[in-house]
Amino acid sequence: MTELPRISAGRRRKDRIMRGLLAAATGVALVPLVLVIYYLIYKGAGQWSGQFFTSDPNGNFLGYPGGIRSAILGTIEIVALATLISVPLGIAVALYLVEYGKKSLFANVVRYFVDVMTGVPSIVFGLFIYIVLVVAHVGGNFTAWKGSVAISLLMLPIVARSAEVVLNLVPGSLREAALALGAPRWRVVTRVVLPTAASGLVTGSLLAIARGAGETAPLLFTLGTANGLTFNLSQQMNTLPTQIFSDITSPRNAIVARAWGAALTLVVLVLILNLIARAAQRRSRLA
């Protein structure tokens, strides 16, 4: 029996150095993250008040510049419409890819373009809608629903991709069981595949919504500028990202401060969506 070799001092030293380097790199990566959150809370939390959430920007040169009520509600309205467009469409695309198209040439082409669309910069979607809907004067000039369309273009590939992953997780044995009972394919999809994947589909959609809610670029030249509160999607509308964008360049300190308050609000909204998505994920019946 030979003796087991011992770990040399050199190897121990190398191990310590490498561990130290990795920890340091993690620390460096955390610095901007912590700073962003610190700054948001430091600058933004002071702005939060009852008035801040219940008043609209008023354009007054003196006194309180108004809050962000119209921006919050505008964001919710626009993202809600974008969700109504992109979630059913995205899940339909994923269903086609997983249940029908499978490995066919057309399905692979669609899959490739969905991937490409995921990487398209968001400002390109804004520009596209600006050209085909705003400049072309389809149903008015700048309107809220055009912003929704731009956002939905951004969300569509995210929804489709995540839904495809979730639908692929549904075990093939369940589809086989249902088919072997004599079920037509559409009933297999609606009664077995979709209910089994439901919580995963919800999670993917919520993450896409969170992503869409925070985007500024698709809104910059699609929904124009407005201060007042409106529920009419064919008018111009205020949103959190566009309000932050215009406020932050203002010469008035009170308006710059409002931008920070709005930014913190936006981050909290996205955080809440993420938390709900995680909760839905945890209830999932799939791995």
Place this chain on the structure above:
Amino acid sequence: MIRPDTQSKEPTVVSPPDSTQQGSTAREEAPDVSALGAPKPQGDGHNVVLEGLSAYYGKMHVIKDVNLTFPAGEVTAIIGPSGSGKSTVIRCINRMHEEIPGAHAAGAVKLDDLDVYDPQVDITSVRRLIGMVFQKPNPFPTMSIFDNVAAGMRLTGIRGENVRERVHKALRAVGLWGEVKNRLDQPGIGLSGGQQQRLCIARTIAVEPEVILMDEPCSALDPIATLKVEELIDELKARYTIVIVTHNMQQAARVADTTVFMLDGEVIEHAPTTELFTTPKDERTERYVTGKFG
């Protein structure tokens, strides 16, 4: 220690004395196939006949010109080493084989006079007539015990108020009624493996098929659960034509009236079970059943 009385292993459900469901509590565990109706008179069952069946995965020819008859009212076992095409053969009978991308079959599978592969035939009605039980229990995870058994009817669009009655009948027939009658609304995946497999058999017979195909139904089960499923197969054969694929030769010997030995996609021998195991005609069969290969 395994006691022959497996009843004591199960959680005993005490029903209130005024329960109308009380029935014969002692017998509740045993499959009660009579609930499904009287056995069919001799000659009334349905034979399954394979005529020149070939099956392919892409260009790979895996089942080569198989001719077999599975008679009504009998259990036929298919044995053979891994990759011999046992499962593929039975997946051709209810046309599940073609669900695999690139797979197709040629030849004829006849359910009495009906050719299952006739282009005029609706594939869903074929599968309704020929039920299938899979290797691993696969209850629907989103559905309760009741809904799992009712799933076959709901998925095929069978309506009517007798769904409840048929679910109860099917659960009695697989001997699961006593174990689950008080928790029909709980998820089917909460049951043990053996109970899940019997649930899947209940789901299959609730659609009232003529033929039941079983693809290694006990390979994921423990010995006690296996015993229960085997007893159940014995009870069910009076009403259904049963074809069972198995890796386990003892199981084939226990449950099957006739046994088919397959090798490399071809039928080597088809004989009454005792004959095949004791006096095989083919040398390859003998070598396989005596454990010399496979």
